[in-house]
Amino acid sequence: MDIREQIAENERIIEQLNRELAKKSAEVRIIQQISSEINSTLHLTRILQLILDSMDRVLGFQHCMILLKEESEEKLRVFASRGYDQEGVGAEVKFGEGVIGVVAKRKKMMRLGNIGSSMNYLRAVRARMEEAGQLASARVPVNLPGLPRAQSQLAIPLLVKDRFIGVLAVESPKPNAFDELDEIPLNILANQVAIAIDNARMYQMEEHRRKELDEANTKLVQLNESLEHKVKERTAQLEQAHAELSAAFKRVEEQAAELSVFNRTLEQRVAEQLAELERVGRLKRFFSPQLAQLIVAGGTEDPLKTHRREVTVVFLDLRGFTAFAETSEPEEVMGVLSEYHAEMGKLILAHEGTLERFTGDGMMIFFNDPVPVPNPPERAIRMALEMRERVAELIVKWRKRGYGLDLGVGIAQGYATIGAIGFEGRWDYGAIGTVTNLAARLCGEAKPNQILVPQRLLWTMDELVEAESVGDLSLKGFLKPVPTFNVVRLRG
Amino acid sequence: MGVLPDEIKPAMEGVIPSHGVTCSLDGTPNVTVISQVYYVDADHVALSFQFFNKTTRNVRENPYAVAWVTNPDTFETWDLELEYDHSETSGPVFEAMDMRIEAIASMTGMTGIFKLKAADIYRVKSAVKNTDERLPLAGIDK
Amino acid sequence: MLTEKFVEFIHGPVIMSMGTRDERLRPAHTFVIGAIVNQDRETITCFVLQSRAERIMGNLENNGRIAMTVSHPSHESYQLKGRYMSSRPVDAKDVAIQEIYRTKLLACMLQYGYPEQLAQPLILGFRYQPAMGITFCVEEIFLQTPGPEAGKKIA
Numbered sequence: 001m002d003i004r005e006q007i008a009e010n011e012r013i014i015e016q017l018n019r020e021l022a023k024k025s026a027e028v029r030i031i032q033q034i035s036s037e038i039n040s041t042l043h044l045t046r047i048l049q050l051i052l053d054s055m056d057r058v059l060g061f062q063h064c065m066i067l068l069k070e071e072s073e074e075k076l077r078v079f080a081s082r083g084y085d086q087e088g089v090g091a092e093v094k095f096g097e098g099v100i101g102v103v104a105k106r107k108k109m110m111r112l113g114n115i116g117s118s119m120n121y122l123r124a125v126r127a128r129m130e131e132a133g134q135l136a137s138a139r140v141p142v143n144l145p146g147l148p149r150a151q152s153q154l155a156i157p158l159l160v161k162d163r164f165i166g167v168l169a170v171e172s173p174k175p176n177a178f179d180e181l182d183e184i185p186l187n188i189l190a191n192q193v194a195i196a197i198d199n200a201r202m203y204q205m206e207e208h209r210r211k212e213l214d215e216a217n218t219k220l221v222q223l224n225e226s227l228e229h230k231v232k233e234r235t236a237q238l239e240q241a242h243a244e245l246s247a248a249f250k251r252v253e254e255q256a257a258e259l260s261v262f263n264r265t266l267e268q269r270v271a272e273q274l275a276e277l278e279r280v281g282r283l284k285r286f287f288s289p290q291l292a293q294l295i296v297a298g299g300t301e302d303p304l305k306t307h308r309r310e311v312t313v314v315f316l317d318l319r320g321f322t323a324f325a326e327t328s329e330p331e332e333v334m335g336v337l338s339e340y341h342a343e344m345g346k347l348i349l350a351h352e353g354t355l356e357r358f359t360g361d362g363m364m365i366f367f368n369d370p371v372p373v374p375n376p377p378e379r380a381i382r383m384a385l386e387m388r389e390r391v392a393e394l395i396v397k398w399r400k401r402g403y404g405l406d407l408g409v410g411i412a413q414g415y416a417t418i419g420a421i422g423f424e425g426r427w428d429y430g431a432i433g434t435v436t437n438l439a440a441r442l443c444g445e446a447k448p449n450q451i452l453v454p455q456r457l458l459w460t461m462d463e464l465v466e467a468e469s470v471g472d473l474s475l476k477g478f479l480k481p482v483p484t485f486n487v488v489r490l491r492g
Numbered sequence: 493m494g495v496l497p498d499e500i501k502p503a504m505e506g507v508i509p510s511h512g513v514t515c516s517l518d519g520t521p522n523v524t525v526i527s528q529v530y531y532v533d534a535d536h537v538a539l540s541f542q543f544f545n546k547t548t549r550n551v552r553e554n555p556y557a558v559a560w561v562t563n564p565d566t567f568e569t570w571d572l573e574l575e576y577d578h579s580e581t582s583g584p585v586f587e588a589m590d591m592r593i594e595a596i597a598s599m600t601g602m603t604g605i606f607k608l609k610a611a612d613i614y615r616v617k618s619a620v621k622n623t624d625e626r627l628p629l630a631g632i633d634k
Numbered sequence: 635m636l637t638e639k640f641v642e643f644i645h646g647p648v649i650m651s652m653g654t655r656d657e658r659l660r661p662a663h664t665f666v667i668g669a670i671v672n673q674d675r676e677t678i679t680c681f682v683l684q685s686r687a688e689r690i691m692g693n694l695e696n697n698g699r700i701a702m703t704v705s706h707p708s709h710e711s712y713q714l715k716g717r718y719m720s721s722r723p724v725d726a727k728d729v730a731i732q733e734i735y736r737t738k739l740l741a742c743m744l745q746y747g748y749p750e751q752l753a754q755p756l757i758l759g760f761r762y763q764p765a766m767g768i769t770f771c772v773e774e775i776f777l778q779t780p781g782p783e784a785g786k787k788i789a
Binding site: 524 | 649683701703711760785
């Protein structure tokens with residue numbers, strides 16, 4: 001080439017470069033415009049359609065679609081398309097299927113311009129393999145969304161910080177429709193698109209979350225209101241409960257007061273009862289248990305309180321006891337005494353007499369105190385007669401052993417002063433008076449098995465008792481001699 | 493160096509099949525139809541290696557090869573003098589070729605059956621455009 | 635050597651290319667626009683653009699080794715290998731054959747799904763004159779159809 005030709009060639013080259021530069025500048029401006037349009041809205045489906053419309057209008061890609069990755073699945077779904085008879089929106093592409101599927105799988109851009117001839121070639125190979133029996137199963141080719149006989153395809157992965165979210169794909173029925181220069185604006189666009197989609201999705205998520213939050217807030221407000229209501233109810237309940245509790249407390253206080261009063265009275269009553277028991281205990285020494293209870297129960301006046309009463313007194317003792325006691329072994333003595341006491345005690349109780357004292361073989365019993373009895377003298381005489389009979393049996397037994405013992409009884413009636421005799425720690429129940437002396441003296445005068453009574457005593461018992469006179473006895477302490485009788489037996 | 497100009501790139505899209513010639517060590521030439529000569533960079537091209545055949549065997553004993561490619565836009569043809577350099581089973585070239593083959597295989601039910609074994613990388617020693625082989629065609633446009 | 639089937643095939647709508655090599659085993663290529671099987675059924679005469687024929691003549695005269703690929707749009711293909719015999723300029727009959735060939739080829743390509751906007755300029759836009767006829771004797775035939783049996787020797 002000579003100089004002129006060279007210059008011409010250079011000019012041509014420069015012109016071509018200028019044209020390419022102008023084209024690129026225009027494209028960059030267009031992309032900026034599209035980008036700003038995209039970023040001014042956050043509604044996802046609007047965005048996608050806007051992008052595809054711009055790609056056709058501005059960049060001349062007549063058949064294009066945007067597919068987005070399904071969450072946690074290796075497949076894509078067509079979200080927007082332009083330039084197809086049927087929308088194709090919603091159609092699925094699995095990773096690895098066709099140009100779009102392989103781009104999704106590898107996350108790299110791919111541009112093909114010879115789809116038809118490549119497929120023919122492979123189909124021919126497939127046919128040969130089938131002929132040779134090398135294809136065990138007929139693998140059915142997949143049905144992919146897009147032009148049925150696309151010759152050229154350019155698919156770009158949509159990535160946000162290495163996170164794959166979908167594919168932007170353009171197609172053409174012409175072979176080699178796209179070249180390297182087309183990749184540049186589409187790459188820039190894909191970048192913007194990915195970010196915009198991600199933003200829109202996040203916005204959607206935010207909206208959704210905000211809606212959820214609003215709902216939650218409403219529920220919370222409702223909850224608060226019902227809670228306030230419940231609190232009011234509860235407070236009222238509590239106040240009522242408190243009032244009831246205060247009343248109950250007051251009642252408890254009252255009861256406690258009552259209780260303390262009761263306690264004190266109880267203490268008092270216990271003290272009283274103890275005193276009573278003490279008295280019963282004391283009285284039991286003197287009286288039969290029944291009598292003691294009766295006294296304590298308040299059936300009679302306190303017997304230990306000094307008082308005067310007309311009583312019938314019975315004195316008795318064993319003739320020959322002293323000599324017996326001196327000449328016998330202590331065990332023998334005690335044995336006789338205990339037998340004698342036991343038998344006598346039975347009879348005293350049976351006749352409701354009161355044993356005032358006993359000294360060894362001697363006993364003093366009186367009737368009509370502390371418990372009044374009807375016809376005390378009769379009782380006394382009946383008792384004395386039974387005693388004589390019983391002792392007579394005992395005497396038979398004692399004689400066999402060589403004991404010489406006999407019973408003597410004296411009975412008198414009259415007023416006596418009765419009450420507690422003694423000192424602190426040793427009180428005794430005692431009767432003092434002429435009547436007791438008389439009964440004692442008469443007992444002393446009695447010969448073995450005699451029951452001596454003053455004549456006076458018999459005045460009302462003439463029909464009851466058979467008695468013989470023993471004369472007028474001079475008794476110590478008595479001025480005049482006392483006409484005395486010995487009770488022989490009961491008449492009838 | 494930059495042997496391959498930008499204008500040859502459309503010829504490297506496999507739109508129109510290319511032809512290639514290799515020669516065995518015993519001096520027998522071998523001519524084949526190549527579905528696509530891949531543009532790697534201004535000094536390299538790649539051919540897909542799917543199965544072991546005369547071509548692949550030849551270049552491994554005698555690296556000299558020629559390729560004849562046609563630009564589907566201008567229908568101009570180019571003669572390329574090549575020298576087999578090495579084979580790749582990974583990397584951006586292999587992956588780009590593999591993706592294409594995987595896509596087409598999936599569309600023809602040949603997934604897993606038709607696979608790229610390797611990318612044979614050739615150094616381009618010269619690229620000559622044939623300027624006198626076109627007939628002017630009235631009304632024929634791209 | 636060449637069966638009837640082959641003769642018909644080579645005379646049909648096929649894309650053909652020829653490969654040669656120099657004394658240093660460096661290969662060379664030229665495309666073929668039409669070919670005829672000679673009556674001896676042993677030799678084939680290929681029509682090559684003169685400018686190209688000049689480029690490879692050195693190879694042909696040096697070692698005479700020729701390889702030719704014959705490829706139908708259906709991808710049925712064969713490779714013929716043989717020895718260079720002679721060359722001559724084309725005559726009117728050859729040109730006629732070439733023109734018929736071009737027409738048949740275009741029609742067949744369209745039939746097999748080649749896009750018209752590609753096939754037409756490709757085939758009809760190819761210069762095919764001035765051309766030379768290069769005759770070679772076929773020594774071997776290999777199956778070149780892509781598939782499991784590619785490379786198998788047939789004859």
